Amino acid sequence: MGSFTQIEFVQAQSASSEKVSADYTNPLILQRADPWVYKHTDGYYYFTASVPEFDRLEIRRSKTIEGLKSAEPKVIWRKHxxxxxxxxxxxxxxxxxxxxxxxxxxxxSTEDIWAIRMYVIENDAANPVEGEWIEKGETKTKWDTFSLDATTFQHQGTRYMVWAQHPPDFDGNTALYIAEMDTPWSIKQPQVELTRPEYDWEKQLFKVNEGAAVIKRNGKIFMTYSASGTDHNYKIGLLTADEDADLLDPDAWKKSKEPVFSSSEENGIYGPGHNSFTTTPDGSTDLMIYHARSYKEIEGDPLNDPNRHTRVQVINWKEDGTPEFGIPLPDNAPTDPSER
Known part of the structure; x- marks a missing residue:
């Protein structure tokens, strides 16, 4: 594993404007894959992600995105x-x-490390790095098969869960499913398949659709997801539905035929994926938080390579109301286009 220089993060704010400049330098946080950032009403950003040891859950918080870099991680739970x-x-x-x-x-499980299932823990404290976390158990689905990457969102009074699961009839790995939730830790049937790997770019190394994240803008619901193996082939696709559509109707979702975010040979960033969404503190600019590596060649299983780093990408919006993700920016380049 190579050595890394200290990364300095700057968020510029003009005295003559209330708009906060989306100026960050990547990578944001080293060796944190599958990054999730939640901007809460208390003014804090909360960050969690997969750690290289795959053995614990941790949270860090900061009033700014760039402050998450130096924020102390609090371990809230460890594996059995x-x-x-x-x-x-x-x-x-x-x-x-x-x-x-x-x-x-x-x-x-310790008996079968690949018997991957989805679980939930709960905390009633105001600050999630305090209080007690209680195990609520497994989120049961239609089948007792490999399942992971649960996310949840609320829309028009209904809370949904979206996750990746291996369907018994699929000669591949995972498809994406959606269902209504009846509690914050359980779903009710039916669960509906939204997408499974069908294009070549979704079937490199492994046939995978996983890691969904939702952002609602301009009368639409946009759902990103990640596809293919976790090496340089990893990339992000997009599903889109109208905000008034029946979200449990697979036909309500339009799938992009091409990836919307993928490796950049020019910028030296490989395997971008498994993102989340947040905004600048003033809410004026949408941000995508994702992971990627700074090199292409990997020795052995990509899952054993720890250097998927958390990164930030500004999302721009086209005239037709759809997101423009751009390409992954190189290391140490500001994300604000006006600063490049």
């Missing part, structure tokens, strides 16, 4: 010594639902 939730602690997400905090994550 035996049985379920004993291995492969992956892709945590922190959500505030009905006055409580919930952490959604995936885990294997």
């Amino acid at each position: 010594d035996e049985g379920i939730m004993g291995a492969h602690i992956w892709a945590p997400e922190l959500h505030y639902v009905n006055g409580n905090w919930y952490m959604y994550f995936a885990a294997g």
Whole structure:
């Protein structure tokens, strides 16, 4: 593993304008994959992600995005010594639902590390780095198969969960599913398949659709997801639905035929994916938080390579109301286009 220089993060704010400049330098946080940033009403950003050891859940918080770099991680939960939730602690997400905090994550067992299922823990403290986290158990789905990457969002009074799961009839890895939630830790049937790998760019190394994230803008619901193996082939696709559509109708979702965000040979950034969305403190600029590596060649299993770093990308919006993700910026380049 190479050495890294100290990265300085600057967020410029003009005295003559209330708009906050989206100026960050990547990478934001080293060795944190599947990054999730939640901007809460208390004025703090909360960050969690997969750690290289795949053995614990942690949270850090800051009043600014760039402050997350130096914020002290608080370990809130560790894997079990035996049985379920004993291995492969992956892709945590922190959500505030009905006055409580919930952490959604995936885990294997000590007997079978690949028996990955989805689990939830709960905390009723005002600050999720304080208080007590209680295990709520597994989120059960239609099948007892490999499942992970749960995310949740509310729309028009209904809370939904979206996750990746291996369907028994699929000669591949995972498809994306959506269902209504009846509690913050459980779903009700039916669960509906939204997408499975069908294009070549979704089937490199592995046939994977996973890591969904939702952003609502301009009368539309945009759902990003990640596809292919976790090396340089990893990339982001997009599903789109009208805000008044039946979100449990697969036909309501339009799938992009091409990836919307992928590796940049020119900028030396590889395998971007598994993103979340947030905004600048004033809400004026949308940000995508994602992970990627700074090199292409990997020795051995990509999952054992720890250098998927958390990065920030400004999202611009086209005249037709759809997002423009651009390309991954090189290391140490400001994300604000006016500063490049």
